[in-house]
Amino acid sequence: MAKLFGNLNLVMLIGLVVAIALMACFMGSAPISVNTVARWLHLFFGVLWIGLLYYFNFVQVPNMGKIADEHKPAITGTIAPAALYYFRWAAAFTVLTGLIIAWTGGYLVDALTFKGGGNFNLIGAGMWMALLMAFNVWFIIWPAQQKILGLVDASAEEKAAAGPRALIASRLNTLLSIPMMWAMVSANLG
Structure with missing residues:
Protein backbone atom coordinates (compact mmCIF):
# COMPACT_ATOMS: atom_id res chain seq x y z
CA MET A 1 0.00 0.00 0.00
CA ALA A 2 2.80 2.43 0.87
CA LYS A 3 4.33 1.90 -2.57
CA LEU A 4 1.00 2.66 -4.29
CA PHE A 5 0.20 5.77 -2.26
CA GLY A 6 3.80 6.91 -2.35
CA ASN A 7 3.53 7.37 -6.12
CA LEU A 8 1.41 10.43 -6.93
CA ASN A 9 1.36 9.69 -10.67
CA LEU A 10 0.00 6.20 -10.03
CA VAL A 11 -2.61 7.55 -7.61
CA MET A 12 -3.73 10.09 -10.22
CA LEU A 13 -3.87 7.42 -12.92
CA ILE A 14 -5.96 5.10 -10.75
CA GLY A 15 -8.23 8.02 -9.83
CA LEU A 16 -8.72 8.73 -13.54
CA VAL A 17 -9.50 5.06 -14.26
CA VAL A 18 -12.03 4.97 -11.41
CA ALA A 19 -13.62 8.21 -12.69
CA ILE A 20 -13.92 6.77 -16.21
CA ALA A 21 -15.44 3.57 -14.79
CA VAL A 37 -16.03 16.72 -18.92
CA ALA A 38 -15.09 20.42 -18.92
CA ARG A 39 -17.12 20.92 -15.70
CA TRP A 40 -15.32 18.02 -14.06
CA LEU A 41 -11.91 19.33 -15.11
CA HIS A 42 -12.93 22.90 -14.17
CA LEU A 43 -13.70 21.72 -10.65
CA PHE A 44 -10.43 19.76 -10.42
CA PHE A 45 -8.24 22.61 -11.64
CA GLY A 46 -10.24 25.18 -9.65
CA VAL A 47 -9.77 23.25 -6.41
CA LEU A 48 -6.05 22.95 -7.15
CA TRP A 49 -5.75 26.67 -7.98
CA ILE A 50 -7.73 28.07 -5.08
CA GLY A 51 -6.32 25.46 -2.70
CA LEU A 52 -2.80 26.63 -3.51
CA LEU A 53 -3.88 30.28 -3.30
CA TYR A 54 -5.18 29.61 0.20
CA TYR A 55 -2.06 27.60 1.10
CA PHE A 56 0.13 30.56 0.16
CA ASN A 57 -2.07 33.12 1.95
CA PHE A 58 -3.10 31.18 5.05
CA VAL A 59 -0.03 28.99 5.63
CA GLN A 60 3.21 29.79 3.78
CA VAL A 61 3.37 33.59 3.77
CA PRO A 62 2.18 34.13 7.38
CA ASN A 63 4.61 31.51 8.68
CA MET A 64 7.80 32.32 6.75
CA GLY A 65 8.92 34.69 9.50
CA LYS A 66 8.69 31.85 12.04
CA ILE A 67 10.99 29.56 10.07
CA ALA A 68 14.66 29.52 11.01
CA ASP A 69 16.86 31.08 8.35
CA GLU A 70 18.71 27.82 7.73
CA HIS A 71 15.41 26.09 6.87
CA LYS A 72 14.02 28.79 4.53
CA PRO A 73 15.93 27.50 1.47
CA ALA A 74 13.84 24.31 1.64
CA ILE A 75 10.73 26.43 1.14
CA THR A 76 12.09 29.00 -1.30
CA GLY A 77 14.25 26.60 -3.29
CA THR A 78 12.00 23.54 -3.49
CA ILE A 79 8.45 23.86 -2.16
CA ALA A 80 7.52 27.35 -3.40
CA PRO A 81 8.73 26.84 -7.01
CA ALA A 82 6.85 23.52 -7.23
CA ALA A 83 3.70 25.01 -5.70
CA LEU A 84 3.90 28.02 -8.03
CA TYR A 85 4.19 25.69 -11.04
CA TYR A 86 0.92 23.95 -10.18
CA PHE A 87 -0.62 27.24 -9.07
CA ARG A 88 -0.13 29.04 -12.37
CA TRP A 89 -1.06 26.06 -14.59
CA ALA A 90 -4.12 25.30 -12.48
CA ALA A 91 -5.17 28.94 -12.97
CA ALA A 92 -4.73 28.65 -16.74
CA PHE A 93 -6.64 25.38 -17.02
CA THR A 94 -9.40 26.56 -14.68
CA VAL A 95 -9.98 29.56 -16.94
CA LEU A 96 -9.74 27.47 -20.12
CA THR A 97 -12.22 24.86 -18.91
CA GLY A 98 -14.54 27.60 -17.63
CA LEU A 99 -14.55 29.25 -21.04
CA ILE A 100 -15.24 25.87 -22.66
CA ILE A 101 -18.20 25.35 -20.31
CA ALA A 102 -19.65 28.77 -21.19
CA TRP A 103 -19.02 28.24 -24.91
CA THR A 104 -20.59 24.77 -25.05
CA GLY A 105 -23.44 26.06 -22.88
CA GLY A 106 -24.05 28.84 -25.41
CA TYR A 107 -23.66 31.74 -22.99
CA LEU A 108 -20.01 32.77 -23.31
CA VAL A 109 -20.62 36.09 -25.11
CA ASP A 110 -23.76 36.95 -23.12
CA ALA A 111 -21.94 36.35 -19.84
CA LEU A 112 -18.76 38.22 -20.72
CA THR A 113 -20.67 41.20 -22.16
CA PHE A 114 -23.37 41.22 -19.44
CA LYS A 115 -26.06 41.13 -22.13
CA GLY A 116 -27.91 38.00 -21.00
CA GLY A 117 -29.42 39.41 -17.81
CA GLY A 118 -29.95 37.55 -14.53
CA ASN A 119 -27.79 34.48 -14.09
CA PHE A 120 -25.83 35.24 -17.26
CA ASN A 121 -24.70 38.50 -15.65
CA LEU A 122 -23.92 36.73 -12.39
CA ILE A 123 -21.76 34.09 -14.08
CA GLY A 124 -20.22 36.87 -16.17
CA ALA A 125 -19.19 38.72 -13.01
CA GLY A 126 -17.63 35.51 -11.71
CA MET A 127 -15.86 34.94 -15.02
CA TRP A 128 -14.39 38.45 -15.05
CA MET A 129 -13.17 38.04 -11.47
CA ALA A 130 -11.54 34.72 -12.42
CA LEU A 131 -9.95 36.29 -15.50
CA LEU A 132 -8.51 39.11 -13.37
CA MET A 133 -7.25 36.55 -10.86
CA ALA A 134 -5.57 34.50 -13.61
CA PHE A 135 -4.02 37.69 -15.00
CA ASN A 136 -2.63 38.43 -11.53
CA VAL A 137 -1.17 34.92 -11.31
CA TRP A 138 0.59 35.00 -14.67
CA PHE A 139 1.57 38.65 -15.02
CA ILE A 140 2.08 39.93 -11.48
CA ILE A 141 2.54 37.10 -8.96
CA TRP A 142 4.64 34.72 -11.07
CA PRO A 143 7.09 37.35 -12.41
CA ALA A 144 7.47 38.78 -8.91
CA GLN A 145 7.99 35.35 -7.36
CA GLN A 146 10.63 34.51 -9.94
CA LYS A 147 12.61 37.51 -8.68
CA ILE A 148 11.93 36.80 -5.01
CA LEU A 149 12.96 33.14 -5.30
CA GLY A 150 16.02 33.89 -7.41
CA LEU A 151 14.71 32.04 -10.44
CA VAL A 152 15.64 35.04 -12.61
CA ASP A 153 18.37 37.62 -12.17
CA ALA A 154 17.17 40.59 -10.14
CA SER A 155 18.82 43.25 -8.06
CA ALA A 156 18.19 43.53 -4.33
CA GLU A 157 15.93 46.52 -5.06
CA GLU A 158 13.93 44.58 -7.65
CA LYS A 159 13.51 41.66 -5.22
CA ALA A 160 12.41 44.03 -2.46
CA ALA A 161 9.85 45.70 -4.75
CA ALA A 162 8.57 42.35 -6.00
CA GLY A 163 7.50 41.15 -2.54
CA PRO A 164 4.78 43.73 -1.85
CA ARG A 165 3.58 43.53 -5.47
CA ALA A 166 3.16 39.75 -5.26
CA LEU A 167 1.51 39.99 -1.83
CA ILE A 168 -1.03 42.60 -2.94
CA ALA A 169 -1.95 40.62 -6.08
CA SER A 170 -2.21 37.40 -4.09
CA ARG A 171 -4.37 39.01 -1.40
CA LEU A 172 -6.53 40.58 -4.10
CA ASN A 173 -7.00 37.10 -5.56
CA THR A 174 -7.95 35.79 -2.11
CA LEU A 175 -10.47 38.63 -1.75
CA LEU A 176 -11.92 38.02 -5.24
CA SER A 177 -12.07 34.25 -4.76
CA ILE A 178 -14.87 34.62 -2.21
CA PRO A 179 -17.43 36.45 -4.40
CA MET A 180 -16.16 34.63 -7.51
CA MET A 181 -16.98 31.22 -6.01
CA TRP A 182 -20.40 32.46 -4.91
CA ALA A 183 -21.12 33.68 -8.45
CA MET A 184 -19.96 30.39 -9.95
CA VAL A 185 -22.07 28.15 -7.73
CA SER A 186 -25.13 30.42 -7.63
CA ALA A 187 -25.61 31.08 -11.34
CA ASN A 188 -26.79 27.47 -11.95
CA LEU A 189 -26.46 27.60 -15.72
CA GLY A 190 -26.83 24.26 -17.48
Whole structure:
Protein backbone atom coordinates (compact mmCIF):
# COMPACT_ATOMS: atom_id res chain seq x y z
CA MET A 1 0.00 0.00 0.00
CA ALA A 2 2.80 2.43 0.87
CA LYS A 3 4.33 1.90 -2.57
CA LEU A 4 1.00 2.66 -4.29
CA PHE A 5 0.20 5.77 -2.26
CA GLY A 6 3.80 6.91 -2.35
CA ASN A 7 3.53 7.37 -6.12
CA LEU A 8 1.41 10.43 -6.93
CA ASN A 9 1.36 9.69 -10.67
CA LEU A 10 0.00 6.20 -10.03
CA VAL A 11 -2.61 7.55 -7.61
CA MET A 12 -3.73 10.09 -10.22
CA LEU A 13 -3.87 7.42 -12.92
CA ILE A 14 -5.96 5.10 -10.75
CA GLY A 15 -8.23 8.02 -9.83
CA LEU A 16 -8.72 8.73 -13.54
CA VAL A 17 -9.50 5.06 -14.26
CA VAL A 18 -12.03 4.97 -11.41
CA ALA A 19 -13.62 8.21 -12.69
CA ILE A 20 -13.92 6.77 -16.21
CA ALA A 21 -15.44 3.57 -14.79
CA LEU A 22 -17.92 5.69 -12.82
CA MET A 23 -18.77 7.63 -15.97
CA ALA A 24 -19.37 4.38 -17.86
CA CYS A 25 -21.59 2.99 -15.09
CA PHE A 26 -23.78 6.09 -14.94
CA MET A 27 -23.81 7.12 -18.61
CA GLY A 28 -27.58 6.61 -18.77
CA SER A 29 -28.36 9.10 -16.01
CA ALA A 30 -25.33 11.38 -16.37
CA PRO A 31 -24.48 11.66 -20.08
CA ILE A 32 -20.89 12.43 -21.01
CA SER A 33 -20.33 15.49 -23.19
CA VAL A 34 -17.68 18.13 -23.76
CA ASN A 35 -19.57 20.27 -21.25
CA THR A 36 -19.70 17.66 -18.47
CA VAL A 37 -16.03 16.72 -18.92
CA ALA A 38 -15.09 20.42 -18.92
CA ARG A 39 -17.12 20.92 -15.70
CA TRP A 40 -15.32 18.02 -14.06
CA LEU A 41 -11.91 19.33 -15.11
CA HIS A 42 -12.93 22.90 -14.17
CA LEU A 43 -13.70 21.72 -10.65
CA PHE A 44 -10.43 19.76 -10.42
CA PHE A 45 -8.24 22.61 -11.64
CA GLY A 46 -10.24 25.18 -9.65
CA VAL A 47 -9.77 23.25 -6.41
CA LEU A 48 -6.05 22.95 -7.15
CA TRP A 49 -5.75 26.67 -7.98
CA ILE A 50 -7.73 28.07 -5.08
CA GLY A 51 -6.32 25.46 -2.70
CA LEU A 52 -2.80 26.63 -3.51
CA LEU A 53 -3.88 30.28 -3.30
CA TYR A 54 -5.18 29.61 0.20
CA TYR A 55 -2.06 27.60 1.10
CA PHE A 56 0.13 30.56 0.16
CA ASN A 57 -2.07 33.12 1.95
CA PHE A 58 -3.10 31.18 5.05
CA VAL A 59 -0.03 28.99 5.63
CA GLN A 60 3.21 29.79 3.78
CA VAL A 61 3.37 33.59 3.77
CA PRO A 62 2.18 34.13 7.38
CA ASN A 63 4.61 31.51 8.68
CA MET A 64 7.80 32.32 6.75
CA GLY A 65 8.92 34.69 9.50
CA LYS A 66 8.69 31.85 12.04
CA ILE A 67 10.99 29.56 10.07
CA ALA A 68 14.66 29.52 11.01
CA ASP A 69 16.86 31.08 8.35
CA GLU A 70 18.71 27.82 7.73
CA HIS A 71 15.41 26.09 6.87
CA LYS A 72 14.02 28.79 4.53
CA PRO A 73 15.93 27.50 1.47
CA ALA A 74 13.84 24.31 1.64
CA ILE A 75 10.73 26.43 1.14
CA THR A 76 12.09 29.00 -1.30
CA GLY A 77 14.25 26.60 -3.29
CA THR A 78 12.00 23.54 -3.49
CA ILE A 79 8.45 23.86 -2.16
CA ALA A 80 7.52 27.35 -3.40
CA PRO A 81 8.73 26.84 -7.01
CA ALA A 82 6.85 23.52 -7.23
CA ALA A 83 3.70 25.01 -5.70
CA LEU A 84 3.90 28.02 -8.03
CA TYR A 85 4.19 25.69 -11.04
CA TYR A 86 0.92 23.95 -10.18
CA PHE A 87 -0.62 27.24 -9.07
CA ARG A 88 -0.13 29.04 -12.37
CA TRP A 89 -1.06 26.06 -14.59
CA ALA A 90 -4.12 25.30 -12.48
CA ALA A 91 -5.17 28.94 -12.97
CA ALA A 92 -4.73 28.65 -16.74
CA PHE A 93 -6.64 25.38 -17.02
CA THR A 94 -9.40 26.56 -14.68
CA VAL A 95 -9.98 29.56 -16.94
CA LEU A 96 -9.74 27.47 -20.12
CA THR A 97 -12.22 24.86 -18.91
CA GLY A 98 -14.54 27.60 -17.63
CA LEU A 99 -14.55 29.25 -21.04
CA ILE A 100 -15.24 25.87 -22.66
CA ILE A 101 -18.20 25.35 -20.31
CA ALA A 102 -19.65 28.77 -21.19
CA TRP A 103 -19.02 28.24 -24.91
CA THR A 104 -20.59 24.77 -25.05
CA GLY A 105 -23.44 26.06 -22.88
CA GLY A 106 -24.05 28.84 -25.41
CA TYR A 107 -23.66 31.74 -22.99
CA LEU A 108 -20.01 32.77 -23.31
CA VAL A 109 -20.62 36.09 -25.11
CA ASP A 110 -23.76 36.95 -23.12
CA ALA A 111 -21.94 36.35 -19.84
CA LEU A 112 -18.76 38.22 -20.72
CA THR A 113 -20.67 41.20 -22.16
CA PHE A 114 -23.37 41.22 -19.44
CA LYS A 115 -26.06 41.13 -22.13
CA GLY A 116 -27.91 38.00 -21.00
CA GLY A 117 -29.42 39.41 -17.81
CA GLY A 118 -29.95 37.55 -14.53
CA ASN A 119 -27.79 34.48 -14.09
CA PHE A 120 -25.83 35.24 -17.26
CA ASN A 121 -24.70 38.50 -15.65
CA LEU A 122 -23.92 36.73 -12.39
CA ILE A 123 -21.76 34.09 -14.08
CA GLY A 124 -20.22 36.87 -16.17
CA ALA A 125 -19.19 38.72 -13.01
CA GLY A 126 -17.63 35.51 -11.71
CA MET A 127 -15.86 34.94 -15.02
CA TRP A 128 -14.39 38.45 -15.05
CA MET A 129 -13.17 38.04 -11.47
CA ALA A 130 -11.54 34.72 -12.42
CA LEU A 131 -9.95 36.29 -15.50
CA LEU A 132 -8.51 39.11 -13.37
CA MET A 133 -7.25 36.55 -10.86
CA ALA A 134 -5.57 34.50 -13.61
CA PHE A 135 -4.02 37.69 -15.00
CA ASN A 136 -2.63 38.43 -11.53
CA VAL A 137 -1.17 34.92 -11.31
CA TRP A 138 0.59 35.00 -14.67
CA PHE A 139 1.57 38.65 -15.02
CA ILE A 140 2.08 39.93 -11.48
CA ILE A 141 2.54 37.10 -8.96
CA TRP A 142 4.64 34.72 -11.07
CA PRO A 143 7.09 37.35 -12.41
CA ALA A 144 7.47 38.78 -8.91
CA GLN A 145 7.99 35.35 -7.36
CA GLN A 146 10.63 34.51 -9.94
CA LYS A 147 12.61 37.51 -8.68
CA ILE A 148 11.93 36.80 -5.01
CA LEU A 149 12.96 33.14 -5.30
CA GLY A 150 16.02 33.89 -7.41
CA LEU A 151 14.71 32.04 -10.44
CA VAL A 152 15.64 35.04 -12.61
CA ASP A 153 18.37 37.62 -12.17
CA ALA A 154 17.17 40.59 -10.14
CA SER A 155 18.82 43.25 -8.06
CA ALA A 156 18.19 43.53 -4.33
CA GLU A 157 15.93 46.52 -5.06
CA GLU A 158 13.93 44.58 -7.65
CA LYS A 159 13.51 41.66 -5.22
CA ALA A 160 12.41 44.03 -2.46
CA ALA A 161 9.85 45.70 -4.75
CA ALA A 162 8.57 42.35 -6.00
CA GLY A 163 7.50 41.15 -2.54
CA PRO A 164 4.78 43.73 -1.85
CA ARG A 165 3.58 43.53 -5.47
CA ALA A 166 3.16 39.75 -5.26
CA LEU A 167 1.51 39.99 -1.83
CA ILE A 168 -1.03 42.60 -2.94
CA ALA A 169 -1.95 40.62 -6.08
CA SER A 170 -2.21 37.40 -4.09
CA ARG A 171 -4.37 39.01 -1.40
CA LEU A 172 -6.53 40.58 -4.10
CA ASN A 173 -7.00 37.10 -5.56
CA THR A 174 -7.95 35.79 -2.11
CA LEU A 175 -10.47 38.63 -1.75
CA LEU A 176 -11.92 38.02 -5.24
CA SER A 177 -12.07 34.25 -4.76
CA ILE A 178 -14.87 34.62 -2.21
CA PRO A 179 -17.43 36.45 -4.40
CA MET A 180 -16.16 34.63 -7.51
CA MET A 181 -16.98 31.22 -6.01
CA TRP A 182 -20.40 32.46 -4.91
CA ALA A 183 -21.12 33.68 -8.45
CA MET A 184 -19.96 30.39 -9.95
CA VAL A 185 -22.07 28.15 -7.73
CA SER A 186 -25.13 30.42 -7.63
CA ALA A 187 -25.61 31.08 -11.34
CA ASN A 188 -26.79 27.47 -11.95
CA LEU A 189 -26.46 27.60 -15.72
CA GLY A 190 -26.83 24.26 -17.48
